Amino acid sequence: MGSKYGTIVMGPAGAGKTTFCSALIRHLRNNKRSCFYVNLDPAAEEFVYEPDLDIRDLISLEDVMEELHLGPNGGLIYCFEFLLENMDFLTEPLDDVTEEYLIIIDMPGQIELYTHVPIIPxxxxxxGRGSLNISMCAAYLLESTFIVDRAKFFAGTLSAMSAMLMMELPHVNILSKMDLVKGQVARKELKKFIEPDISLLQDAPESGLVYEYKDGVDNEDPRNADNVMSGDSFAKLNRAVGNLIDEFSLVSFLKLDAEDEDSIGTVLSYIDDATQFHEAQEPREPGDDLLMDADADADMG
Known part of the structure; x- marks a missing residue:
């Protein structure tokens, strides 16, 4: 049996995961390509495209929090533990999905699920095992507005790297919502964020990331939060994080504007390369698209 192909869409809350999934589905449909949309966010509320498979039909975060008196994070972990105990809910529908499809899995925004606990891995x-044999690529989204706050950007980059190491999957990292920073960052400067450059921590003294010796500062009480967040300890911490990211050289980003078809197409091409989707596809004969359109019209009739 041939492999199936899929992407698992991850990232912190507000990164635009569901918007990206919707844009990806739209792009695939416009290019006459099949997809199977799976929602694994038990707290999701609205979708542009209804999922083909929805975890909320098995368990919802709201019910778990109400019945078990758990908070959002504990409730999410319970939901996924419950899913792992009832994997037939997920595996049986996916068994019928053929290799022509791209399986799109929309995940929750709690990054602890990908970086701290082994549930999602x-x-x-x-x-990826057995009859399903899904060749999977992880797509990790980070909101582009993070680049305005460099400490926040490097923290987000570190979380992306942590997810890469934890998931052990081919990985595509994405700076989403690029339309929000259009015109705010010079192209030359943006390249330093696409391929995270530790020199970013030295380029903006006003950010508080660069430590400069000032008479009397080192003698102030280190228990004072203001001193810690503006002094040598904070600067050393950020440099250590930057060096860690730089030494591993794992994280780079693709730019994404969900309203731009070319941008979506570029990201999709990287996902296809990571899963080796095109290598297994049958070559099409001239006129195949016309036959597909005729079949679709017949089905609609």
Whole structure:
């Protein structure tokens, strides 16, 4: 049996994961390509395209929080533990998905699920084994507005790297919502964020990331939060994070504007390369597209 192909869409809350999934589905449909949309966010509320498979039909975060008196994070972990105990809910529908499809899995925004606990890695390994044999690529979204706050950007980059190491999947990192920073960052400067450059920590003294010796500062009480966040300890911490990211050289970003078809197409091409989608596809004969359109019209009739 041939492999199936999928992408698992991750990232912090507000990064635009569901918007990206919707844009990806739209792009695939416009290019006459099949997709199977899976929602694994038990707290999701609205979708542009209704999921083909929705975890909320099995369990919802609202019900878990109400019945078990758990908070949002504990409730999410419970939901995924419950899913792992009832994997037939996920695996049986995916068994019928053929290799022509791209399986799109929309995930929650709690990054602890990808960086701290082994639940999602266990789920991904299950999907990659046996009859499913899904060749998976992780798409990790980070909101482009993070580049305005460089400490926040490097923290987000570190979380992306942590997810890469934890998930053990081919990985595509994406700076989403690029339309929000259009005209705010010079192209030359933007390149330093696309390929995270530790020199960013030295380029903006006003950010508080660069430590400069000032008489009397080092003698102030280190227990004072203001001193810690503006002094040598804070600067050293940020440099250590920057060096860690630089030494691993794992993280780089693609730019994404969900309203731009070319931008979506570029990201999709990287996902296809990571999953080796095109290598397994049958070559099409001239006129195949016309036959597909005729079949679709017949079905609608």
């Amino acid at each position: 266990s789920l991904v390994k299950t999907l």
